[in-house]
Amino acid sequence: MAAPRVIDVEELFADPEFSGASISPDGKRLAYLAPWSGRTNVWVRGVDDEHADAVCVTHDARRGIKTYYWTDSPRWLLYLQDTDGNEDWHLYRVDLDAPDEPAVDLTPLPPGSRVMDVSPLSSLPGTVVVSMNRRHMFVDAFRVDIATGETTLHRENPESAGHFLFGRAGEVFYSRIAEVGVWEFARADDETGELRPFHRSGGPEYPMGIYPAHVTANGNGLLVGAYQGTDDLRLVRVDAETGAETVVAALDGHSLCTMGYVARTYPPTLFTSRRTGEVLAARFVGERPELVVLDPHFADVYAELSKLSDGVLAAVSSDETEQRWVATFAHDREPGLTYYYDHGTRESRLLFRPYPRLDPAELAPMTPVAFPARDGLPLHAFLTLPVGVEPTGLPLILKVHGGPWCHDSWGFDPQIQFLANRGYAVLQVNFRGSSGYGAKHITAAIKEFAGAMHDDLIDAANWAVEQGYADPARIGIYGGSYGGYSTLVGVTVTPDFFAAAVDYVGISSLPNFMRTLPEFLKPLIGNSWYNYVGDPEDPADEADMLTRSPITMVDRIRTPLLVVQGANDSRVVKEEADNIVGALRTRGVAVEYIVADDEGHGFQNPENLIAMFHAMDRFFAEHLGGRRS
Numbered sequence: 230m231a232a233p234r235v236i237d238v239e240e241l242f243a244d245p246e247f248s249g250a251s252i253s254p255d256g257k258r259l260a261y262l263a264p265w266s267g268r269t270n271v272w273v274r275g276v277d278d279e280h281a282d283a284v285c286v287t288h289d290a291r292r293g294i295k296t297y298y299w300t301d302s303p304r305w306l307l308y309l310q311d312t313d314g315n316e317d318w319h320l321y322r323v324d325l326d327a328p329d330e331p332a333v334d335l336t337p338l339p340p341g342s343r344v345m346d347v348s349p350l351s352s353l354p355g356t357v358v359v360s361m362n363r364r365h366m367f368v369d370a371f372r373v374d375i376a377t378g379e380t381t382l383h384r385e386n387p388e389s390a391g392h393f394l395f396g397r398a399g400e401v402f403y404s405r406i407a408e409v410g411v412w413e414f415a416r417a418d419d420e421t422g423e424l425r426p427f428h429r430s431g432g433p434e435y436p437m438g439i440y441p442a443h444v445t446a447n448g449n450g451l452l453v454g455a456y457q458g459t460d461d462l463r464l465v466r467v468d469a470e471t472g473a474e475t476v477v478a479a480l481d482g483h484s485l486c487t488m489g490y491v492a493r494t495y496p497p498t499l500f501t502s503r504r505t506g507e508v509l510a511a512r513f514v515g516e517r518p519e520l521v522v523l524d525p526h527f528a529d530v531y532a533e534l535s536k537l538s539d540g541v542l543a544a545v546s547s548d549e550t551e552q553r554w555v556a557t558f559a560h561d562r563e564p565g566l567t568y569y570y571d572h573g574t575r576e577s578r579l580l581f582r583p584y585p586r587l588d589p590a591e592l593a594p595m596t597p598v599a600f601p602a603r604d605g606l607p608l609h610a611f612l613t614l615p616v617g618v619e620p621t622g623l624p625l626i627l628k629v630h631g632g633p634w635c636h637d638s639w640g641f642d643p644q645i646q647f648l649a650n651r652g653y654a655v656l657q658v659n660f661r662g663s664s665g666y667g668a669k670h671i672t673a674a675i676k677e678f679a680g681a682m683h684d685d686l687i688d689a690a691n692w693a694v695e696q697g698y699a700d701p702a703r704i705g706i707y708g709g710s711y712g713g714y715s716t717l718v719g720v721t722v723t724p725d726f727f728a729a730a731v732d733y734v735g736i737s738s739l740p741n742f743m744r745t746l747p748e749f750l751k752p753l754i755g756n757s758w759y760n761y762v763g764d765p766e767d768p769a770d771e772a773d774m775l776t777r778s779p780i781t782m783v784d785r786i787r788t789p790l791l792v793v794q795g796a797n798d799s800r801v802v803k804e805e806a807d808n809i810v811g812a813l814r815t816r817g818v819a820v821e822y823i824v825a826d827d828e829g830h831g832f833q834n835p836e837n838l839i840a841m842f843h844a845m846d847r848f849f850a851e852h853l854g855g856r857r858s
Contacts, residue, residue: 566581
């Protein structure tokens with residue numbers, strides 16, 4: 230087979246034509262995301278209508294909307310939005326009876342404060358509970374009347390490192406960090422409100438918290454992720470009265486996938502019933518994501534849905550009868566196929582192809598691979614090879630994920646397809662510290678930033694060379710956030726290994742990164758950054774952190790480097806990129822620098838993504854020899 234056409238950057242990085250579909254509680258309408266005025270907005274239509282009949286109910290021409298919520302009223306729809314990527318989220322209300330009216334901000338907040346969570350409250354129809362830090366260092370819970378916008382304090386948080394959890398009927402639970410790495414869970418007495426602790430859990434194998442922490446449908450306990458002395462993360466029910474633990478879902482050799490708690494745009498860890506609140510299925514990590522189905526009715530539904538795609542079910546919603554469903558599938562080459570399914574008639578129909586102009590035959594399959602690190606730690610990775618090209622001696626891009634307590638999964642990624650389409654082999658390795666591969670794999674990253682974590686990447690690239698896929702003289706590295714830090718480590722710790730590098734919103738100084746995080750987040754990172762990297766206020770720790778920071782090794786950089794940054798990044802501040810670029814330019818070293826003034830921690834607006842990847846197209850072609858558009 231000949232190599233496919235060079236797919237335009239604009240085609241790969243434009244917003245999908247359709248995405249994020251769900252069905253209304255009464256089963257009569259669909260909501261979904263589609264472009265309006267150059268930005269992704271929310272559209273609503275009848276379940277039997279076409280897009281031509283749909284109404285755009287939000288009108289944000291500044292930044293695309295990604296997260297919305299149906300309410301228990303057919304009149305109101307809610308959505309989240311920040312300002313130019315600063316992650317100061319506000320909750321807005323749309324009147325579906327008057328969709329041309331401006332959206333109402335239900336959560337006017339001072340700068341630097343944000344909405345953290347939105348929970349329905351079935352005991353008070355027309356109300357949601359919104360967790361937000363009006364008091365900058367404290368996340369309190371407020372009842373918000375959707376129709377009037379009236380906001381009432383529901384629960385005041387006694388600690389800066391605590392968080393309320395709410396059941397469907399208003400049951401109140403509380404999670405707090407009792408000590409570094411240990412979470413304590415309590416149930417609030419229904420009459421007095423007194424918090425009664427019933428469970429403690431933690432350790433370095435939980436760097437991002439105890440996920441999921443989800444109130445059971447009956448309100449009598451919590452569902453949490455727990456290892457229970459094994460290496461695999463399980464879904465466990467903890468009884469609030471007795472503290473007894475019961476395994477709800479487990480899969481030998483696999484861990485519960487917690488990526489759904491990293492960002493709202495990832496597939497959820499748990500599918501739950503809109504009707505009962507019970508867990509329908511749990512997602513586990515594997516060569517392809519694996520679902521453990523827990524509900525008998527959903528098992529029957531899932532069997533029918535699985536006939537619709539050879540991908541993996543990524544998102545699902547139903548009406549309150551659980552007869553009418555909308556299902557979206559993950560796939561490496563046919564992404565986001567979305568179907569309507571009526572379980573009463575067993576009839577289904579395709580609603581959307583998000584990228585109708587992309588031909589799956591032109592896209593590259595993502596193949597799971599595995600190999601050992603130099604110390605014997607098993608490493609899992611995904612290899613994507615160009616279509617129609619002999620898979621030997623190719624230029625290789627090592628694509629490094631963020632977190633670092635995240636992980637790469639099988640599925641469609643326009644960045645990976647862009648690189649493969651240009652003739653590059655792409656290798657994504659879940660290096661030590663990545664979630665989803667067990668407790669030992671995560672904790673092997675403690676104090677190994679710029680150490681064994683980097684060795685894993687070098688070992689992965691060398692594996693690709695040994696297998697014959699990669700040309701050792703044409704290896705590039707690219708990543709965002711922690712992946713950007715890892716890119717800078719690559720060109721400083723191993724300055725002769727890579728032929729080109731792209732740092733996207735990456736850390737250059739570990740102490741400065743930690744000092745400039747939003748203040749209200751700092752009490753929550755004791756078990757992650759402080760435990761795994763160090764305390765920048767401790768002189769010995771700071772000295773060690775600086776030895777692992779690219780900014781202190783900038784004189785070693787001789788690899789061609791492209792740096793990309795969002796001006797409003799609240800996680801990795803622009804100073805991190807300015808400093809590395811400034812130091813190189815002071816030395817007279819050429820470095821290309823792209824800053825988007827209307828972006829934060831990762832680009833979202835299509836014109837910025839398109840400009841970034843046009844620059845990468847030129848950059849990698851010049852230094853690695855891939856083909857260009």
